[in-house]
Amino acid sequence: MIDDIDSQLIEIFQQGLPVVSRPYALIGQQLNLSEDEVILRLTRLKQQGLVKRLGVVVNHRRMGYKANAMVVFDVPNHLADQIGGHISQFGFVNLCYQRPRHGEKWPYNLYCMIHGKNREKVLQQLDYLIESCGLAQFSREILFSRKCFKQRGAFYQVCTKQEKVLSDG
Amino acid sequence: MLTSLHKQLLNNYQQEFPLSATPYLDIAESLGVTEEAVLAAFDELNQQQFISRIGLVIAPNNIGASTLVAMAVPEEQLQSVAEIVSLYPEVNHNYERENIFNLWFVLISKDDMHLQTVIEAIELETGFKAMQLPLLADYFINLGFEIDFDD
Numbered sequence: 001m002i003d004d005i006d007s008q009l010i011e012i013f014q015q016g017l018p019v020v021s022r023p024y025a026l027i028g029q030q031l032n033l034s035e036d037e038v039i040l041r042l043t044r045l046k047q048q049g050l051v052k053r054l055g056v057v058v059n060h061r062r063m064g065y066k067a068n069a070m071v072v073f074d075v076p077n078h079l080a081d082q083i084g085g086h087i088s089q090f091g092f093v094n095l096c097y098q099r100p101r102h103g104e105k106w107p108y109n110l111y112c113m114i115h116g117k118n119r120e121k122v123l124q125q126l127d128y129l130i131e132s133c134g135l136a137q138f139s140r141e142i143l144f145s146r147k148c149f150k151q152r153g154a155f156y157q158v159c160t161k162q163e164k165v166l167s168d169g
Numbered sequence: 170m171l172t173s174l175h176k177q178l179l180n181n182y183q184q185e186f187p188l189s190a191t192p193y194l195d196i197a198e199s200l201g202v203t204e205e206a207v208l209a210a211f212d213e214l215n216q217q218q219f220i221s222r223i224g225l226v227i228a229p230n231n232i233g234a235s236t237l238v239a240m241a242v243p244e245e246q247l248q249s250v251a252e253i254v255s256l257y258p259e260v261n262h263n264y265e266r267e268n269i270f271n272l273w274f275v276l277i278s279k280d281d282m283h284l285q286t287v288i289e290a291i292e293l294e295t296g297f298k299a300m301q302l303p304l305l306a307d308y309f310i311n312l313g314f315e316i317d318f319d320d
Contacts, residue, residue: 002232010232016222019211021204022190039188045225046188052228055186056214057221058179058314070266070273084308091315098306099237106239106270106300115314143266143273150255150263150274 002050005031009041010051065115067122068145072108073138074101080110086133087112092125108141119144171219171318174202174210179219179316186223229304234284235261235277236303239270240295247271250295259287270300 002010008031017023024042025035033041045051060068075083080098087110088096095113114129116122123142130136171179177200187195193211194204214220229235242250247265254274255263263274278284288299 007232010225010227013225014222016215016224017186017192019193019208019215019223021193021208023192024188024190035190039190042225043188050228050232052226052310053184054188054225055183055223056179057224057226058183058316059218059221060314062218063179063316081306081308084306088308088310093309094314096308097304098308099302099304102300102302109305117317141268143268143270145264145266147251147265148263149251149265150260 002045005033006041006045009033009038010045060115064117067116067119069114069116069122069126070143070145071112071114071126071140072143073110073135073140074107075110075135075138077109083133083135084110087129090125090129090132092116093129107139172210174200174206175214175219176316176318178207178210178214182223183314229307233277233279234281235275236284236288236301238274238276238288238291239300239302240272240297241270242272242295242297244271250297253295254291257287257291259284 009027012027012030018026020026022035024038027033028035028038031038042051042054046054073083084096084098087093092114093112094115095111097111098109099111101107101109112129114122114125116125122144126142130140178196182196186192189195191204193207197204197207200207211220211223215222240250240254251263251265251272254260254272257276259276259278261275261277263272265271266273276284276287278287288301292299
């Protein structure tokens with residue numbers, strides 16, 4: 001489990017690691033923690049799996065990856081884990097989740113995200129994925145993103161005792 | 170323009186960013202450049218927004234409560250509804266997608282009760298039903314993003 005100090009650490013990290021010689025010491029100063037303790041806590045959060053990774057978060061759009069497709073499939077529930085695990089192995093897949101169905105209007109339960117430089121490339125990759133994972137038999141929809149109204153990156157608002165509204169990350 | 174140093178920083182440090190007292194110096198040593206060069210290159214990547222930040226990617230559903238929400242909004246009302254939704258501080262991403270369900274946003278909150286309160290408020294204010302799609306299982310192991318620098 002995480003404690004309040006972990007929460008504050010995660011919150012401060014939303015602004016990004018400072019680009020200075022001793023960044024963890026600088027973060028520690030803001031929390032009254034030693035450099036060592038910051039590093040130890042981050043190491044533990046990674047080991048516990050609460051932090052999936054610590055590192056460079058690339059801005060896909062700026063890197064020229066302007067086509068973004070959310071692909072949804074209706075797969076049998078008992079196969080979702082197996083298929084999800086398989087889909088996640090492909091380098092061009094960025095996310096893969098199971099979510100609840102909503103009856104006939106939205107029967108899909110498996111989601112994945114594919115970022116590509118253009119629509120054609122994304123569709124080619126999707127064809128390859130469908131063929132490789134044997135997904136052709138399942139109904140699906142492809143939802144390309146159009147307009148972005150709000151984007152705060154992988155922003156998590158962590159509420160500690162003193163709840164604060166954070167600025168955009 | 171991206172230099173070869175920029176590209177190495179973008180590709181090699183999404184996953185294994187050093188958790189040492191002097192991470193930038195460690196990176197510099199492994200790439201055979203100076204710490205100053207690495208600091209300057211990261212400043213450039215930040216300023217030119219090639220990276221969002223050097224940060225933590227948190228496993229979903231471990232901290233607070235969150236859900237993906239979809240709404241089906243008539244085209245002519247989409248912009249105004251999207252603007253209302255975006256004003257809620259709990260709303261993270263908010264995107265238009267090509268579908269009958271054309272507005273997709275992620276809500277993040279301290280707990281499920283507050284999350285439901287926000288969703289009810291959004292439904293009331295916009296007049297549209299919110300389809301809740303919380304995460305049931307996460308299959309993705311986030312190893313960062315493979316960048317293709319060609320073309």
